Amino acid sequence: MIASKFSKHQRLITILLVAITIIGGMVAWSGCGKGQPIEISMPEPVIQEPVSQIYIGGAVTNPGFYSLKAGDSLETLIRVAGGLTGSADLSQLELYIPRAGEEESPQKIDINRAEAWLLEALPGIGEVRAQDILNYRNLNGHFSNINELLKVKGIGTTTYEKIKDLITVADW
DSSP states (O other): OHHHHHHHHHHHHHHHHHHHHHHHHHHHHHHHHTSOOOOOOOOOOOOOOEEEEEEEOSSBSSOEEEEEETTOOHHHHHHHTTOBOTTOOGGGOOOOOOOTTOOOOOOOEETTTOOHHHHTTSTTOOHHHHHHHHHHHHHHOSOSSGGGGGGSTTOOHHHHHHHTTTEEOOOO
16 A cells, blocks of 8 residues: 555656646747847947048059058058059158148159159159150169259240249269
8 A cells, every 4th residue: 555655646746746847848949939039239330431641652563642541550651652662762762641730731742763654743843754765864864953843845934933842853
């Protein structure tokens, strides 16, 4: 008789445990399906706005003005300008940062170093005049001052007045 009571007791406990498990599962299942929807948000991509324009010239493949963004390095700027040419001398880098409120002056073209395409960018200097400047420089050596440009065939005072504030000569 003890064995049958024990068996009944075991059966009762087993039935209770199964019932609790089923009811608990149903409660848990019903709570998951009727809850608030889960919201997944992706952060907006950070778009770096250009901080400023910077001119890079000299021994780079594509001299000109490029956008400089926060965090850009000098190496990045050189790469954007097409990289260095074979004649680049990295021991002679110049960087000028204007003071607040200082007027920007245009980048001056060194008539002792400029190639024809750069000279052609000057007002009143086309392909023919640019070649005349190069020919004069090759025959007579470097310009000692910008006034010497008046000795170049085809460049008169009118053309000189247009470009005198846009040119310079490097110390040799």
